[in-house]
Structure formats: C-alpha cells, structure tokens
Amino acid sequence: MPYKPDQILVSENTETLFQETAMDICAYATECVDRNGIFNIALAGGLTPKQLYETLSSPLCLNNMPWQHSHFYFGDERMVPHDHKDSNYLMAKRALFDHAPVPAENIHPVPTHYETAEACAAQYANEISLIDRFDLVLLGMGNDGHTASLFPGTDILQEKVKTAAAVFIAQMNSWRISLTYPAINKAERVLVLVKGKDKQSMVKEVLYGKHQSQYPVTGVRPAGKLIWRLDRAAHPDTM
Numbered sequence: 216m217p218y219k220p221d222q223i224l225v226s227e228n229t230e231t232l233f234q235e236t237a238m239d240i241c242a243y244a245t246e247c248v249d250r251n252g253i254f255n256i257a258l259a260g261g262l263t264p265k266q267l268y269e270t271l272s273s274p275l276c277l278n279n280m281p282w283q284h285s286h287f288y289f290g291d292e293r294m295v296p297h298d299h300k301d302s303n304y305l306m307a308k309r310a311l312f313d314h315a316p317v318p319a320e321n322i323h324p325v326p327t328h329y330e331t332a333e334a335c336a337a338q339y340a341n342e343i344s345l346i347d348r349f350d351l352v353l354l355g356m357g358n359d360g361h362t363a364s365l366f367p368g369t370d371i372l373q374e375k376v377k378t379a380a381a382v383f384i385a386q387m388n389s390w391r392i393s394l395t396y397p398a399i400n401k402a403e404r405v406l407v408l409v410k411g412k413d414k415q416s417m418v419k420e421v422l423y424g425k426h427q428s429q430y431p432v433t434g435v436r437p438a439g440k441l442i443w444r445l446d447r448a449a450h451p452d453t454m
C-alpha cells in the first residue's frame with residue numbers, strides 16, 4: 216500500500232516551519248487537555264527538533280501551552296547518561312524543560328541507568344503502559360529513511376508486541392532504546408518534521424518514490440492522523 220500522509224505541510228523556511236509547528240502543537244495540546252484533561256507527547260531526538268523546543272518555550276508559545284497537564288515522553292534515546300552530550304533528554308532539558316513551567320513529574324525520560332539497554336527498554340515500556348496511547352508522537356527522519364531509532368535492517372522493525380525495545384546500531388556502534396511501530400502507530404497523531412536541502416532526496420523517495428517500503432519511516436502508519444511538516448528546502452522540487 217503506498218505511503219501517503221494525511222497532510223504534507225510545507226513552510227517557507229526553517230523559522231516559519233518551527234513557528235507554525237509550535238503553534239499547531241499548542242492548539243492541539245489545548246484541545247487534548249480540554250477533551251481528556253491530559254496531553255501525552257513523545258518528543259523526537261536529534262538536531263532538528265531543538266529549535267522547535269526552543270520555540271515552544273519562547274514568548275510565542277509559553278502562555279499557549281497547558282504545561283501543567285502535558286506529559287513529555289521520548290520517541291527514542293541513546294544508551295548514555297542523561298547528562299551526556301548525545302542524550303535526547305539533555306537536549307530537550309536545555310531547549311525546553313529549563314525554560315517552561317513543566318512539573319518535574321510530567322517529564323518521563325527513557326531510563327538509561329540500568330545494566331543493559333534491554334532492561335532500560337523494559338522499564339520504559341512499563342512506564343508508557345500506564346498511558347493508553349500518545350496524543351502526539353513527534354518524529355524526525357534520517358538520510359537513510361530511519362525514524363526514532365528504527366533503522367534499516369534492524370530487528371526492532373519486526374517488533375509487533377513490545378511498545379519499546381533496545382536496538383544496536385552497528386554503523387554507530389551504539390545501543391539505543393526506541394518506541395516500536397506498535398507504540399507509534401497507536402498514536403492519535405504523528406508529526407514527522409524534516410528540514411533542509413540535505414534531506415530532500417530522501418523525502419522524495421519516501422513520499423513519492425517507487426520503493427517506499429524499504430525506508431523505516433514509511434512503517435509509521437498511525438491509527439490517527441499522520442502529518443508531515445517540511446521547510447521548502449526539504450520538499451522535492453518535482454513530485
């Protein structure tokens with residue numbers, strides 16, 4: 216079945232991409248809290264979302280988010296301490312949590328202090344089992360079409376039951392913990408955020424190519440709404 220997001224939104228530049236995305240998240244979070252009294256979001260890692268988190272904690276959004284009722288989880292995490300430079304939690308702490316009134320109990324980092332990545336993943340799965348589903352899963356996309364830590368050729372792509380699993384990324388010689396397709400695809404909404412010319416060719420393959428299924432990001436087919444947000448630089452010139 217072809218991979219076709221419900222919406223592909225293209226912003227003029229990175230500035231407007233993050234502003235428009237942040238405002239959408241504020242509006243959706245408010246809608247979720249009005250409806251259910253809570254907003255459960257899984258944050259993306261990597262470099263792209265850092266500016267989004269800074270925008271969310273800027274004056275543009277600071278008073279438009281229901282912080283007290285928003286719970287922050289992570290789509291994936293590197294198997295490093297939370298004060299390590301590669302930690303997705305540390306990036307979100309510095310860009311968002313240190314500047315917004317998020318109650319400490321509303322922040323749910325992936326545990327990385329157990330002996331093995333498998334033990335960390337099992338603990339994280341226990342924690343996310345306490346919520347029915349994510350209202351929003353934020354994702355990025357790598358140049359190889361991976362998302363979260365769902366990399367091409369890894370066993371985690373076959374996981375059908377667990378909501379979080381450990382995965383060894385050979386090309387990085389490192390372990391990660393990631394949400395699995397079952398957890399991501401149960402979400403009410405998934406937002407894939409991609410920026411920059413360097414991603415354009417993979418965006419073209421994933422959204423309009425003939426071999427979409429070889430790219431893990433195309434396995435993200437949520438029960439709810441799937442939205443892609445791009446800046447113009449990342450959007451293929453010809454479709």
Ligand code: 6PG
Nearest residue numbers: 260261262263355356357362363
């Ligand atoms: C991570 C992310 C990963 C990221 C892509 C894109 O932990 O690195 O979960 O999936 O979203 O690799 O990364 P950039 O946004 O840095 O290009």
